[in-house]
Amino acid sequence: MKARAKLTINDIARMAGVSKKTVSRVINRSPELNPDTRKRVDELIAALGYVPNPQARALASGHNFLIGLVHGNPNAQTVMNVQHGILDALCGTEFEMVVRPIQRGSPALLGDLRAFIERQRLFGLVLMPPLSEDEAVAALCRETGCRYARLGPSGPDAPDDMVTSNDRAAVREATGYLISLGHRAIALVEGPEDFRSARERRAGFEQALVEAGIALPRSMMAEGDYRFETGLIAGERLLALTQRPTAIFCCNDEMAAGVIHAAGRLGLDVPGDLSVIGFDDTPTAAHIWPPLTTVRWPIVTMARAATLRLIAANDRDADSALLFPSTLIHRASVSVPAVLAGMKPLLEPIDEAR
Amino acid sequence: MKARAKLTINDIARMAGVSKKTVSRVINRSPELNPDTRKRVDELIAALGYVPNPQARALASGHNFLIGLVHGNPNAQTVMNVQHGILDALCGTEFEMVVRPIQRGSPALLGDLRAFIERQRLFGLVLMPPLSEDEAVAALCRETGCRYARLGPSGPDAPDDMVTSNDRAAVREATGYLISLGHRAIALVEGPEDFRSARERRAGFEQALVEAGIALPRSMMAEGDYRFETGLIAGERLLALTQRPTAIFCCNDEMAAGVIHAAGRLGLDVPGDLSVIGFDDTPTAAHIWPPLTTVRWPIVTMARAATLRLIAANDRDADSALLFPSTLIHRASVSVPAVLAGMKPLLEPIDEAR
DNA sequence: TTGTAAGCGTTATCAC
DNA sequence: GTGATAACGCTTACAA
Numbered sequence: 001m002k003a004r005a006k007l008t009i010n011d012i013a014r015m016a017g018v019s020k021k022t023v024s025r026v027i028n029r030s031p032e033l034n035p036d037t038r039k040r041v042d043e044l045i046a047a048l049g050y051v052p053n054p055q056a057r058a059l060a061s062g063h064n065f066l067i068g069l070v071h072g073n074p075n076a077q078t079v080m081n082v083q084h085g086i087l088d089a090l091c092g093t094e095f096e097m098v099v100r101p102i103q104r105g106s107p108a109l110l111g112d113l114r115a116f117i118e119r120q121r122l123f124g125l126v127l128m129p130p131l132s133e134d135e136a137v138a139a140l141c142r143e144t145g146c147r148y149a150r151l152g153p154s155g156p157d158a159p160d161d162m163v164t165s166n167d168r169a170a171v172r173e174a175t176g177y178l179i180s181l182g183h184r185a186i187a188l189v190e191g192p193e194d195f196r197s198a199r200e201r202r203a204g205f206e207q208a209l210v211e212a213g214i215a216l217p218r219s220m221m222a223e224g225d226y227r228f229e230t231g232l233i234a235g236e237r238l239l240a241l242t243q244r245p246t247a248i249f250c251c252n253d254e255m256a257a258g259v260i261h262a263a264g265r266l267g268l269d270v271p272g273d274l275s276v277i278g279f280d281d282t283p284t285a286a287h288i289w290p291p292l293t294t295v296r297w298p299i300v301t302m303a304r305a306a307t308l309r310l311i312a313a314n315d316r317d318a319d320s321a322l323l324f325p326s327t328l329i330h331r332a333s334v335s336v337p338a339v340l341a342g343m344k345p346l347l348e349p350i351d352e353a354r
Numbered sequence: 355m356k357a358r359a360k361l362t363i364n365d366i367a368r369m370a371g372v373s374k375k376t377v378s379r380v381i382n383r384s385p386e387l388n389p390d391t392r393k394r395v396d397e398l399i400a401a402l403g404y405v406p407n408p409q410a411r412a413l414a415s416g417h418n419f420l421i422g423l424v425h426g427n428p429n430a431q432t433v434m435n436v437q438h439g440i441l442d443a444l445c446g447t448e449f450e451m452v453v454r455p456i457q458r459g460s461p462a463l464l465g466d467l468r469a470f471i472e473r474q475r476l477f478g479l480v481l482m483p484p485l486s487e488d489e490a491v492a493a494l495c496r497e498t499g500c501r502y503a504r505l506g507p508s509g510p511d512a513p514d515d516m517v518t519s520n521d522r523a524a525v526r527e528a529t530g531y532l533i534s535l536g537h538r539a540i541a542l543v544e545g546p547e548d549f550r551s552a553r554e555r556r557a558g559f560e561q562a563l564v565e566a567g568i569a570l571p572r573s574m575m576a577e578g579d580y581r582f583e584t585g586l587i588a589g590e591r592l593l594a595l596t597q598r599p600t601a602i603f604c605c606n607d608e609m610a611a612g613v614i615h616a617a618g619r620l621g622l623d624v625p626g627d628l629s630v631i632g633f634d635d636t637p638t639a640a641h642i643w644p645p646l647t648t649v650r651w652p653i654v655t656m657a658r659a660a661t662l663r664l665i666a667a668n669d670r671d672a673d674s675a676l677l678f679p680s681t682l683i684h685r686a687s688v689s690v691p692a693v694l695a696g697m698k699p700l701l702e703p704i705d706e707a708r
Numbered sequence: 709t710t711g712t713a714a715g716c717g718t719t720a721t722c723a724c
Numbered sequence: 725g726t727g728a729t730a731a732c733g734c735t736t737a738c739a740a
Contacts, residue, residue, distance in 0.1 A: 056717035058409035410733035
């Protein structure tokens with residue numbers, strides 16, 4: 001355990017009575033090696049606690065044992081969750097995570113990213129939305145020889161190497177749940193158009209309404225950008241409608257919190273006067289009053305899987321799942337619409353999840 | 355701009371007609387250099403877009419241009435804010451940020467940390483609470499020659515190289531505000547004892563009560579650990595008291611959200627029946643209903659200042675402020691106690707901050 | 709003030 | 725299978 005910082009490959013080579021190249025082969029798990037030699041060197045390395053110097057490896061091999069996380073995501077909790085997943089996967093390996101925020105939509109994006117990759121000699125990059133949806137970024141990675149793993153919602157336009165969750169199906173289910181409770185005047189607070197997640201979630205919402213034969217007037221759809229403030233504004237507009245919605249599906253939790261906020265300002269009771277469902281299951285969702293019914297996207301698991309795939313030496317390790325299921329988390333922000341309260345439920349009651 | 359990845363110090367040296375050592379001196383801003391030579395080389399470097407290879411520098415010099423963020427902090431938003439501040443400071447420099455979570459209280463902590471520092475040859479470490487309060491960690495940094503910057507609340511036991519905010523004074527002010535509104539039955543939800551912030555905040559609370567001559571029975575103090583759930587439990591206990599508090603100060607926002615949650619469950623109106631103040635001004639604080647009055651700790655600014663201090667080449671840059679003021683953010687979770695409502699205010703009304 | 713030579717600790721090349 | 729020897733691109737002595 002002691003003096004570990006001073007041990008070099010030369011020490012190991014000398015003590016094992018082999019050349020440094022052989023030790024290098026052991027370290028790098030080269031297939032062409034006598035099993036006995038490997039075992040002997042491996043044991044010596046373990047006994048002495050030798051750890052190869054990452055800087056020297058980086059210089060000699062041309063790539064660093066660094067996984068980059070580049071994000072331009074507005075949601076702090078999502079970024080933290082992704083970091084969590086990455087670090088989970090990296091724990092116990094020789095890799096470290098380096099984080100770099102980027103200005104979404106900046107013209108310098110590609111240049112900065114290239115400089116980042118080349119300068120740090122990144123081993124790989126984890127891309128999260130909305131960057132994961134940018135084909136130019138993926139192309140840059142391929143060109144620079146930097147591996148990458150993408151995280152995002154599935155969908156017809158999703159690349160097939162992406163680690164995904166099925167947002168559309170999840171929202172369809174959530175909306176279907178509202179319908180099953182008797183809601184008919186259901187509004188939607190959308191996310192930003194340039195996020196595939198926003199488009200997928202809207203598609204799921206629309207699909208559920210179509211299947212139930214419910215019309216969706218334009219007035220029942222409000223734009224948002226995934227931030228609280230836009231949820232607040234959207235909520236105030238929707239709740240001022242003559243035909244006020246009895247339920248609102250929001251494309252993420254922050255905006256749902258904004259809608260609940262708007263309801264509070266107007267003196268409306270949630271869920272008595274208005275049911276609300278969000279998406280993401282951020283901590284805020286559980287901490288607001290009433291607790292928010294929402295869709296849980298298994299982002300930590302997905303980030304872990306993506307990272308494992310990234311650092312997998314062989315393709316055998318990489319054949320893990322690519323699609324992770326989202327689940328509806330039932331809390332207190334949803335109920336039967338007031339006009340139906342006290343009446344016989346239209347359908348069987350829904351079991352509480354978890 | 356092109357082929358920047360291929361340029362080496364040798365190319366620059368040859369083209370500038372100097373030795374590579376001279377180029378190295380230019381890169382490293384060595385003071386002993388002919389200004390003309392420096393200018394000439396500098397211009398060539400700029401013209402060619404040459405960027406020194408960080409891996410080679412790391413290997414040769416023994417330290418990497420990496421700033422580590424080690425955290426065992428339970429609050430995701432705080433961690434994100436610190437990352438924000440660090441990256442702000444690092445933007446435009448040659449440094450990158452590498453993040454590493456640690457298991458707080460783990461016996462392997464010091465060993466892991468040492469391995470991390472030595473393996474990555476970290477240039478410096480940003481320490482946030484509660485790690486910033488651990489003298490053993492600071493000692494380890496000194497021993498390994500890794501610079502460090504500490505973030506945390508000021509206080510009698512705070513080291514004087516720490517970048518601080520004055521939690522005690524801020525809480526004293528916040529509590530004084532409650533008292534000035536007429537509250538007398540004021541409860542406290544504490545943070546974990548091993549965080550100095552928790553101790554300082556309690557001290558500020560107690561000080562305010564003492565100054566106003568208000569007794570603080572043990573029953574009016576509830577333990578918490580900075581997480582929502584403990585705030586919920588504390589709130590339920592405090593609100594079940596025969597002498598129910600009319601105001602509760604919570605040592606952070608998450609626990610305040612828990613208390614508001616508990617009030618909601620009991621059918622109590624906030625702020626009508628209960629005023630609540632939190633600490634941190636996380637996004638959740640603004641997003642819950644009612645919006646939470648809270649203390650804003652300038653954590654992003656502090657992290658930025660700490661990082662600038664860390665990477666400052668000369669001490670001239672490091673003489674920036676060490677103490678950053680916190681401010682009380684007035685929102686809707688506080689009002690005059692119900693028993694006094696409608697009566698003449700005891701004091702002048704308080705201006706809305708911001 | 710500047711240059712020369714010797715590393716830093718690995719991996720790559722190409723013999724054996 | 726294994727081992728000399730040369731990179732990798734830079735910094736640090738130590739000269740000049």
